[in-house]
Amino acid sequence: MTVIEKAERARGASKVLASLSPEQRAKGLLFMADELEAGRLHILDANQEDLENADKAGITGPMRRRLALSETKIGMMAQALRQIGLLQDNLGKIVQMISRPNGLTIKKVRVPFGAIGVIYESRPNVTADAAGLCIKSGNAVILRGGTEALKTNTAIVAKLRTGLEKAGITPECIQYIDNPDRSEALTMMRLRGLIDVLIPRGGAGLIKATLENASIPVIETGTGNCHIYVDAAADREMARSIAMNAKLSNPAVCNAMETLLVHEGIAEALLPGLAQDLTDKGVEIRGCPRSREIVPYIEPATEEDWQEEYLDLVLAIKVVSGLDEAIEHIATYGTAHSEAIITADPDVAAKFTRAVDAAAVYVNASTRFTDGGEFGFGAEIGISTQKLHARGPMGINELTTYKYVIEGTGQVRQ
Amino acid sequence: MTVIEKAERARGASKVLASLSPEQRAKGLLFMADELEAGRLHILDANQEDLENADKAGITGPMRRRLALSETKIGMMAQALRQIGLLQDNLGKIVQMISRPNGLTIKKVRVPFGAIGVIYESRPNVTADAAGLCIKSGNAVILRGGTEALKTNTAIVAKLRTGLEKAGITPECIQYIDNPDRSEALTMMRLRGLIDVLIPRGGAGLIKATLENASIPVIETGTGNCHIYVDAAADREMARSIAMNAKLSNPAVCNAMETLLVHEGIAEALLPGLAQDLTDKGVEIRGCPRSREIVPYIEPATEEDWQEEYLDLVLAIKVVSGLDEAIEHIATYGTAHSEAIITADPDVAAKFTRAVDAAAVYVNASTRFTDGGEFGFGAEIGISTQKLHARGPMGINELTTYKYVIEGTGQVRQ
Numbered sequence: 001m002t003v004i005e006k007a008e009r010a011r012g013a014s015k016v017l018a019s020l021s022p023e024q025r026a027k028g029l030l031f032m033a034d035e036l037e038a039g040r041l042h043i044l045d046a047n048q049e050d051l052e053n054a055d056k057a058g059i060t061g062p063m064r065r066r067l068a069l070s071e072t073k074i075g076m077m078a079q080a081l082r083q084i085g086l087l088q089d090n091l092g093k094i095v096q097m098i099s100r101p102n103g104l105t106i107k108k109v110r111v112p113f114g115a116i117g118v119i120y121e122s123r124p125n126v127t128a129d130a131a132g133l134c135i136k137s138g139n140a141v142i143l144r145g146g147t148e149a150l151k152t153n154t155a156i157v158a159k160l161r162t163g164l165e166k167a168g169i170t171p172e173c174i175q176y177i178d179n180p181d182r183s184e185a186l187t188m189m190r191l192r193g194l195i196d197v198l199i200p201r202g203g204a205g206l207i208k209a210t211l212e213n214a215s216i217p218v219i220e221t222g223t224g225n226c227h228i229y230v231d232a233a234a235d236r237e238m239a240r241s242i243a244m245n246a247k248l249s250n251p252a253v254c255n256a257m258e259t260l261l262v263h264e265g266i267a268e269a270l271l272p273g274l275a276q277d278l279t280d281k282g283v284e285i286r287g288c289p290r291s292r293e294i295v296p297y298i299e300p301a302t303e304e305d306w307q308e309e310y311l312d313l314v315l316a317i318k319v320v321s322g323l324d325e326a327i328e329h330i331a332t333y334g335t336a337h338s339e340a341i342i343t344a345d346p347d348v349a350a351k352f353t354r355a356v357d358a359a360a361v362y363v364n365a366s367t368r369f370t371d372g373g374e375f376g377f378g379a380e381i382g383i384s385t386q387k388l389h390a391r392g393p394m395g396i397n398e399l400t401t402y403k404y405v406i407e408g409t410g411q412v413r414q
Numbered sequence: 415m416t417v418i419e420k421a422e423r424a425r426g427a428s429k430v431l432a433s434l435s436p437e438q439r440a441k442g443l444l445f446m447a448d449e450l451e452a453g454r455l456h457i458l459d460a461n462q463e464d465l466e467n468a469d470k471a472g473i474t475g476p477m478r479r480r481l482a483l484s485e486t487k488i489g490m491m492a493q494a495l496r497q498i499g500l501l502q503d504n505l506g507k508i509v510q511m512i513s514r515p516n517g518l519t520i521k522k523v524r525v526p527f528g529a530i531g532v533i534y535e536s537r538p539n540v541t542a543d544a545a546g547l548c549i550k551s552g553n554a555v556i557l558r559g560g561t562e563a564l565k566t567n568t569a570i571v572a573k574l575r576t577g578l579e580k581a582g583i584t585p586e587c588i589q590y591i592d593n594p595d596r597s598e599a600l601t602m603m604r605l606r607g608l609i610d611v612l613i614p615r616g617g618a619g620l621i622k623a624t625l626e627n628a629s630i631p632v633i634e635t636g637t638g639n640c641h642i643y644v645d646a647a648a649d650r651e652m653a654r655s656i657a658m659n660a661k662l663s664n665p666a667v668c669n670a671m672e673t674l675l676v677h678e679g680i681a682e683a684l685l686p687g688l689a690q691d692l693t694d695k696g697v698e699i700r701g702c703p704r705s706r707e708i709v710p711y712i713e714p715a716t717e718e719d720w721q722e723e724y725l726d727l728v729l730a731i732k733v734v735s736g737l738d739e740a741i742e743h744i745a746t747y748g749t750a751h752s753e754a755i756i757t758a759d760p761d762v763a764a765k766f767t768r769a770v771d772a773a774a775v776y777v778n779a780s781t782r783f784t785d786g787g788e789f790g791f792g793a794e795i796g797i798s799t800q801k802l803h804a805r806g807p808m809g810i811n812e813l814t815t816y817k818y819v820i821e822g823t824g825q826v827r828q
Binding site for chain 2: 015018019098100104106111113114192196197211212215217218219235238241242244245246249331349353354355357358359360361362363364365366368369370374375376386387388389391392401402403404405406407408409410411412413414
């Protein structure tokens with residue numbers, strides 16, 4: 001079946017899905033979870049095939065690890081679906097009500113988008129997560145995962161579709177583009193009228209290709225060149241603890257700290273101990289000349305270091321003259337993801353949060369909290385780094401839009 | 415100056431603009447209005463040049479009329495700016511507040527986009543309206559109007575910039591792309607990191623070109639193939655009055671009715687009189703075979719008639735077997751702009767409003783109300799027909815986004 005035919009089926013199914021009750025959609029999620037668990041051996045077989053192909057292709061390290069499933073991982077995927085099923089369903093709710101002098105009542109009502117496209121890489125759990133979030137929010141979904149996970153993803157989707165069907169919901173709500181040809185992905189990016197929103201989830205290359213080629217609305221996700229600025233008025237122990245957490249708790253993710261900016265008034269007191277602690281944990285530090293005067297064993301940082309999202313145990317450090325230089329550095333190199341200041345001075349904090357243009361701006365907390373679960377959204381389909389529609393973690397509410405329903409008694413416009 | 419340099423200046427200025435108080439921005443709007451009025455003779459001179467070039471180019475009819483300014487029209491533009499200045503300023507307001515178990519406070523705060531691009535055609539009043547709405551909502555604006563209005567738009571922008579300057583706001587907040595070369599518009603559509611949102615406002619060709627070429631986020635506006643469905647349970651006089659209003663009050667605009675769908679149970683009672691009334695007002699009617707059995711002088715409608723946005727004194731009429739056929743017709747040919755049902759049956763109305771996927775769905779009212787002013791937004795930069803970010807009339811609130819400001823006391827992620 002072509003990608004257009006799949007998108008047409010998704011579009012048709014989306015109309016049915018949107019008309020279901022919240023209970024029916026929640027039931028769909030539970031049945032999807034049950035089928036995923038019941039079919040785990042089948043999924044693991046498929047995963048084994050993908051892994052063998054990966055080995056032949058010389059795929060190793062983190063990429064192979066992300067691809068590999070286990071019974072435990074499948075159980076976690078099912079559990080995530082059940083949790084999504086329990087989230088509060090806001091479809092059909094009136095967001096705002098306007099009463100006009102001419103007697104018209106204008107209701108702004110929350111509705112699904114219709115059909116959402118998701119293009120993603122390697123990690124097969126995204127298949128279940130994305131499908132679950134879309135179904136819960138009343139949207140049909142057209143998935144296109146990485147070629148290296150094709151058999152695994154196809155097996156997962158088959159189970160999810162069976163689950164929907166057993167719950168009395170048309171399985172056409174979930175479509176998977178199983179043709180690995182890149183032209184299918186390109187076609188998908190241009191299906192105006194069939195796909196309402198496209199969400200790329202993956203590395204910088206995927207995001208860029210989507211933005212370049214798509215003619216349907218895209219939500220940009222992911223790249224996080226995140227900074228923490230330690231102000232002169234910071235609590236040193238708090239600064240140390242937050243910096244360690246933001247760099248070390250999961251260096252491979254987009255909300256990890258990549259550059260530490262330190263006020264010159266606190267640099268000599270903070271940096272020697274912090275650099276030692278980080279180095280002890282295996283972090284390679286690259287610093288500006290002033291930071292290297294304080295900690296001589298730091299490697300020199302180049303222009304590329306300020307730009308790079310390491311996603312690894314590497315950290316850039318820069319000593320700045322104060323808040324203005326920190327704000328300017330973030331404006332130049334930041335990716336509008338997550339930025340933090342550590343300070344005990346509320347005026348400095350207020351200036352930082354006003355001036356820094358990012359999805360999430362923190363005062364005295366780790367950038368690692370930019371996450372749907374940590375925000376209380378339950379789960380997320382990605383972290384938006386654009387400003388249109390949604391910023392930061394996108395949960396089920398961010399996968400909806402609204403329409404105006406206007407009730408009159410025969411009003412005409414003068 | 416190149417379009418990139420202008421966008422960079424706008425970007426820089428946007429940071430200053432966002433930091434101003436609501437009173438300062440409101441003052442900017444008042445001064446922009448004053449300068450526009452004070453400079454009216456200069457603007458009219460420039461407009462005269464554009465009109466002479468239009469005459470040489472053989473531009474006549476509605477297009478020439480839209481281009482022509484007068485002292486009265488300039489006064490109305492100034493008045494519109496003053497009204498925008500008085501609108502409630504919601505920047506910095508907390509949209510939502512989340513308290514997390516770990517003690518983090520997450521505030522969702524309304525902020526400007528930054529820099530907004532607006533590409534538009536002919537009507538010079540859009541220059542002042544768009545600039546006013548952007549400045550009021552804290553955004554710098556990069557304008558690119560039609561070549562035929564170049565001198566007029568340049569003159570208007572000069573006055574608006576002077577107004578900003580006199581109000582103590584950097585005039586770089588308003589930029590105008592005065593190079594008529596199409597490559598400048600294309601460059602503008604791809605300025606990632608400099609322009610946050612692009613709003614095309616004009617005919618179908620402009621919208622399509624923008625969607626095809628832009629790599630920055632676009633809000634699609636404008637095309638309105640709007641339907642009114644008269645149910646069997648409709649009040650006939652109400653149906654007649656609304657249909658006349660939706661077709662005749664301003665046929666050239668996107669919220670005018672283009673196709674009338676009539677339930678077969680009311681067609682014989684409604685159509686003869688209504689067709690006569692419309693014909694008396696100069697409307698050309700094209701109908702389906704069943705409508706032509708009832709009103710023999712109606713011209714036959716072709717497939718193109720169901721697709722076309724006439725924007726003129728032309729109306730397509732189709733007799734349908736009931737609600738389902740009406741919903742299906744709208745799903746096939748509608749542009750997700752404004753759709754209406756006339757019925758006294760609340761169950762039928764509820765089914766229609768649920769099933770029809772459009773920015774504005776009306777019960778017993780004219781589609782002509784889809785308008786920022788009529789919705790109480792004060793003014794609008796356009797009518798969105800896409801689902802991402804904003805649907806329907808976009809006022810100053812729709813020209814803003816949000817950021818999360820998270821306050822902690824040293825929290826780190828487990």
